[in-house]
Amino acid sequence: MKVITISINGASRQLPDFTSVATLIEELGLVGKRIALERNGEIVPRSSFSTQQLADGDKLEVVVAVGGG
Amino acid sequence: MNDKLIIAGKSYNSRLLVGTGKYKDFAETKAAVEASGSEIITVAIRRSNIGQNPNEPSLLEILPPSKYTLLPNTAGCYSAEDAVRTLRLARELLDGHSLVKLEVLGDPESLYPNVIETIAASKTLVAEGFQVMVYTSDDPIVAKQLEDIGCVAIMPLASLIGSGMGILNPWNLQLIMERVQVPVIVDAGVGTASDAAIAMELGCAGVLMNTAIAGARQPVLMASAMKLSVEAGRSAFLAGRMPKKFYSASPSSPTAGTIGSTHS
Numbered sequence: 105m106k107v108i109t110i111s112i113n114g115a116s117r118q119l120p121d122f123t124s125v126a127t128l129i130e131e132l133g134l135v136g137k138r139i140a141l142e143r144n145g146e147i148v149p150r151s152s153f154s155t156q157q158l159a160d161g162d163k164l165e166v167v168v169a170v171g172g173g
Numbered sequence: 174m175n176d177k178l179i180i181a182g183k184s185y186n187s188r189l190l191v192g193t194g195k196y197k198d199f200a201e202t203k204a205a206v207e208a209s210g211s212e213i214i215t216v217a218i219r220r221s222n223i224g225q226n227p228n229e230p231s232l233l234e235i236l237p238p239s240k241y242t243l244l245p246n247t248a249g250c251y252s253a254e255d256a257v258r259t260l261r262l263a264r265e266l267l268d269g270h271s272l273v274k275l276e277v278l279g280d281p282e283s284l285y286p287n288v289i290e291t292i293a294a295s296k297t298l299v300a301e302g303f304q305v306m307v308y309t310s311d312d313p314i315v316a317k318q319l320e321d322i323g324c325v326a327i328m329p330l331a332s333l334i335g336s337g338m339g340i341l342n343p344w345n346l347q348l349i350m351e352r353v354q355v356p357v358i359v360d361a362g363v364g365t366a367s368d369a370a371i372a373m374e375l376g377c378a379g380v381l382m383n384t385a386i387a388g389a390r391q392p393v394l395m396a397s398a399m400k401l402s403v404e405a406g407r408s409a410f411l412a413g414r415m416p417k418k419f420y421s422a423s424p425s426s427p428t429a430g431t432i433g434s435t436h437s
């Protein structure tokens with residue numbers, strides 16, 4: 105099985121090839137959480153989590169709302 | 174009294190906007206926000222703690238978007254690009270919510286705004302359909318430019334973020350208010366209740382603060398003090414203060430009929 109390396113919030117992570125964004129979200133325990141995700145600088149809408157497949161070298165940012173002024 | 178704060182066509186009863194940072198826990202955040210009576214509350218957008226305690230409650234469970242108008246900010250951004258990316262993420266996070274607070278900082282010590290990057294980011298965000306409430310310096314020319322770009326509220330500092338130094342240049346705030354039609358909201362620098370009242374007496378449409386409440390010894394009590402001072406300051410502004418005079422020669426009590434008078 106081919107393995108790809110991606111970066112999530114600055115940390116690298118290895119995943120099997122053909123992993124979808126939805127599968128990754130599940131693996132991270134973020135299902136049902138209010139998050140937003142950016143892939144290589146572009147927003148990935150929640151509606152397309154299941155159809156977008158991750159590729160080697162992808163850079164993801166996963167964000168939440170926190171206290172701030 | 175029908176005196177609403179109107180931002181981007183939506184009306185609000187409270188003219189106090191509060192941040193949600195620097196509280197000791199979510200319970201205190203919630204209690205302070207409730208005591209403030211604020212309807213618009215700012216939140217920051219940050220990386221999720223991947224793999225760390227997924228059952229931890231989130232801020233939006235404590236302060237739900239169904240109850241408050243959440244104002245995602247770009248605190249910590251030093252470039253137009255980072256600010257725009259952050260707010261695109263915020264819009265996705267909040268299901269298409271387009272009212273945002275833009276702030277692009279210039280240096281990490283003073284947290285003074287970088288107005289050049291702020292102007293650039295405003296242009297992009299307005300073009301993308303965001304309703305931009307913009308944190309800026311108290312420069313009236315820049316404020317006017319930001320309004321011309323299409324920002325829905327101009328939010329000049331009264332003094333530096335987190336400084337609690339109060340209203341340092343009321344004259345510049347006045348210059349801004351004379352030039353700008355959209356709401357002018359003092360954002361940053363308020364230290365205590367009288368500062369908020371002064372901003373409102375000057376005619377500002379509202380006040381946004383975080384540290385003045387969260388940094389007080391009793392944040393919830395200070396939140397309630399700020400609510401009262403913003404209301405008092407607004408009423409005083411609407412009432413129209415008496416002119417200042419060095420002498421009045423016009424006592425409040427009748428001048429005639431004092432006992433022991435030798436003339437009638």
